[in-house]
Amino acid sequence: MTIRYTLKLAHINDTHSHFDPSRVQFLLTEQQKQYEVYGHSGGYARIGYHVEHARKQAKASRQSFLFLHGGDSFQGTLYFNQFKGVANADLLRRLSPDAMVLGNHEVDAGNGPVKDFLDAIDFPLLAGNMDLSQEEANKEAPLRNHPRLFDYAHQEKIAKTLLKPLGNTQMAIMGITLDQMKLIARPDDDTLFANAIDTTRNTVNALHRQGIKHIIVLSHLGWDMDKQLAASVDGISLIVGGHSHTLQGDFASLGINALPYGERINNTPILHAGKYAETLGLCNIEFNAQGEVTALDGSNYFMLDKHLIIESEEQINPEVYQQLWQQLDDHPHVLWDEQDDEIHRVIQQQYRPAITALEHQVLGFIPRNLVHTRLPSKALPHGSEIAPWVCKSIYHETKRLNTELDFALHNAGGVRQSLNKGPVTMADVLGRLLPFALPLVQYRIQGKFLYQTIESAINSATNNSISGTGAGSFPYTYGLRYCYDGRRPIGERILTLEVLRIQHEQKLWYPVSLDSYYYGVSSNYTASGKEGYHPLLEAQWQHPLEELTLPNAFIRFMERQQGLNGLLTPQVEYTSHLWP
Structure with a gap:
C-alpha cells in the first residue's frame, strides 16, 4: 500500500510593511487592442481572510496546514517608519503564521529590533544559521536562548528545527537566511552566520538519522541561491523562499512575466510569492513516505479590488470595461477583495491616521518623472535619474552644516523607487x-x-570577477564623477575619476589624485563598508552627522528648493563587461 501525505500550504515573503493593498498593473488584450489595467491587490486584511479560508478548507479535508513567511517583514513603507516594527509584530501575530524566517531587513538596525519583535510575536522566528554562540554575556538585547528563536546549534553545526505533524509522521521546518548578512545588513558584532549550504546539509542528514524525511527549508536566500541550495543538498522536500521578490505563476495572459510555480531543482520544488503582500501563495502538496513531493497543485494569487482603473487613448465604454473585468474574474489565479474585518479595523483605526497625515504634507514639486534603476542600461545609460538628486541633497545639506565637503556617495539600493511628475x-x-x-x-x-x-562597489553590483551581493551596491555620486569600463582587467576599470571644484561661481572638474585627501559624505550603511564599499574603511577618520539622516537631508533640500528643478550633469559613465 502506497502511503501519501497531504499538506495545504499558504506562503508570503518580502511583505515590507505593506499592510494596505498595493497598486498593481496588468496588460490585457480585448478585441485586438491592449489596455493598461490598474488595481490594488493584497494587503494584510485580504491575506488574513484567504489564509483563514485555506486553513478551514484543510481542516474540512483532514489535511495538514502550514502558513509560512519567507522573511523581510520590516522596512518598506511609512508604517515601519512611524511604528518601528510594532505594527509589523501586531499584524503578523493576527495573521497567525506557523513560522517566519529571519530576513536581512529585520537586522538593518542591529539585534535590538529583532529582540523587540520576538518579545511581541507568538510564533517561531527561524534563523537556523544565525550563530549566537559568541553573544556577549549581559548585553542589553540578548537573543540567545530566546524561546521563539530557532537559531544555530553551534556544537552540532545544525539548525534548530520546528517539528509539525504531517498525517501519522512529523515534518521538520528549518529557517536558513543569508550567510552574507554582515555585508548587507547590520547584525551586532557578536552575531555570526554559518554557511547556508553546509548548515542545511548537516541538518538534513541529522534529521534523516532521526527518521524524519519530510523537510521544508524556509529560506531567505533569494531565487538563485535557493536553486543552488536545492542542487547542492539532497533530501530537501520543499524550499519556501524569499529575498529576491520573485513572482511565480502563469500570468502571461495578464501581461506579467513570472517563473513557473513550484519549479524543481534536484527534485525539490521551490516556491516564492513575489513582494509587498501583493500576492499569496496557495497550494496542495502530496508527499510519499520518503519525503519526496509527488504532486504540487497551486499558484500565487492576486487579491484585487472589484473596481479597476483602465488607461487608454480612447474612451472606455461600459462593455469593454466589463469584458476586461471578466478576463480577470475568469483568471484561475485571481481572487477578489474579501477581507478579515478585524485586521482591517485595526489597520484603519490604530495605524492609518498617522500615515494619512503624512500623505497630505507636500514638500515640493518635480517637473518630470524621475526613473530609478539600480544599474545603467541602454535605455538609461547613466543609470538612475533620482539617485543623483538624493546625492545632491546629501551634499548640499551637509555643506549647510559649515563642514568641509567634496562629494556625496550613495548606493543604489538605498533608493527604493522612482518619483512621478x-x-x-x-x-x-x-x-x-x-x-x-x-x-x-x-x-x-x-x-x-x-x-x-x-x-569594488560596481564589481559587487555586477558580479564582475567577484561574487557580489546584488545590484544595490552600484554607486551614485554628486561632486564626484567617474568612468568605468567593466571589460578591462580588475584594478584598471576606473578610467577617470574627477572631483568638482567651484571657483568664482564656475564649476570645474579636476582629476582625483591618488595621494591627496578628500572629504566625503555617505550613509552609515555605505560608510561601514557594506556591499563592496570596504575601501571606505581606510578613511583617515569618520564622523557621524548626528543632525542628519538620509531621508531628512532629502526632505530639507526639497523644502528649501520647493522641488527638484533643473538638470543634473551625468556623473556616471559606465560600460558593462557584458556589453559588446
Whole structure:
C-alpha cells in the first residue's frame, strides 16, 4: 500500500510593511487592442481572510496546514517608519503564521529590533544559521536562548528545527537566511552566520538519522541561491523562499512575466510569492513516505479590488470595461477583495491616521518623472535619474552644516523607487523613496581608496570577477564623477575619476589624485563598508552627522528648493563587461 501525505500550504515573503493593498498593473488584450489595467491587490486584511479560508478548507479535508513567511517583514513603507516594527509584530501575530524566517531587513538596525519583535510575536522566528554562540554575556538585547528563536546549534553545526505533524509522521521546518548578512545588513558584532549550504546539509542528514524525511527549508536566500541550495543538498522536500521578490505563476495572459510555480531543482520544488503582500501563495502538496513531493497543485494569487482603473487613448465604454473585468474574474489565479474585518479595523483605526497625515504634507514639486534603476542600461545609460538628486541633497545639506565637503556617495539600493511628475509628499519620501532612516557619516579619505571604492562597489553590483551581493551596491555620486569600463582587467576599470571644484561661481572638474585627501559624505550603511564599499574603511577618520539622516537631508533640500528643478550633469559613465 502506497502511503501519501497531504499538506495545504499558504506562503508570503518580502511583505515590507505593506499592510494596505498595493497598486498593481496588468496588460490585457480585448478585441485586438491592449489596455493598461490598474488595481490594488493584497494587503494584510485580504491575506488574513484567504489564509483563514485555506486553513478551514484543510481542516474540512483532514489535511495538514502550514502558513509560512519567507522573511523581510520590516522596512518598506511609512508604517515601519512611524511604528518601528510594532505594527509589523501586531499584524503578523493576527495573521497567525506557523513560522517566519529571519530576513536581512529585520537586522538593518542591529539585534535590538529583532529582540523587540520576538518579545511581541507568538510564533517561531527561524534563523537556523544565525550563530549566537559568541553573544556577549549581559548585553542589553540578548537573543540567545530566546524561546521563539530557532537559531544555530553551534556544537552540532545544525539548525534548530520546528517539528509539525504531517498525517501519522512529523515534518521538520528549518529557517536558513543569508550567510552574507554582515555585508548587507547590520547584525551586532557578536552575531555570526554559518554557511547556508553546509548548515542545511548537516541538518538534513541529522534529521534523516532521526527518521524524519519530510523537510521544508524556509529560506531567505533569494531565487538563485535557493536553486543552488536545492542542487547542492539532497533530501530537501520543499524550499519556501524569499529575498529576491520573485513572482511565480502563469500570468502571461495578464501581461506579467513570472517563473513557473513550484519549479524543481534536484527534485525539490521551490516556491516564492513575489513582494509587498501583493500576492499569496496557495497550494496542495502530496508527499510519499520518503519525503519526496509527488504532486504540487497551486499558484500565487492576486487579491484585487472589484473596481479597476483602465488607461487608454480612447474612451472606455461600459462593455469593454466589463469584458476586461471578466478576463480577470475568469483568471484561475485571481481572487477578489474579501477581507478579515478585524485586521482591517485595526489597520484603519490604530495605524492609518498617522500615515494619512503624512500623505497630505507636500514638500515640493518635480517637473518630470524621475526613473530609478539600480544599474545603467541602454535605455538609461547613466543609470538612475533620482539617485543623483538624493546625492545632491546629501551634499548640499551637509555643506549647510559649515563642514568641509567634496562629494556625496550613495548606493543604489538605498533608493527604493522612482518619483512621478507632480507633488512629492512626506509619505512619498519616508514611505517609498527613502524608507531607511540611515544616519549620515562624513569622512576624510585618500584618493587611491576612492578609486578602489568605486570599482569594488560596481564589481559587487555586477558580479564582475567577484561574487557580489546584488545590484544595490552600484554607486551614485554628486561632486564626484567617474568612468568605468567593466571589460578591462580588475584594478584598471576606473578610467577617470574627477572631483568638482567651484571657483568664482564656475564649476570645474579636476582629476582625483591618488595621494591627496578628500572629504566625503555617505550613509552609515555605505560608510561601514557594506556591499563592496570596504575601501571606505581606510578613511583617515569618520564622523557621524548626528543632525542628519538620509531621508531628512532629502526632505530639507526639497523644502528649501520647493522641488527638484533643473538638470543634473551625468556623473556616471559606465560600460558593462557584458556589453559588446
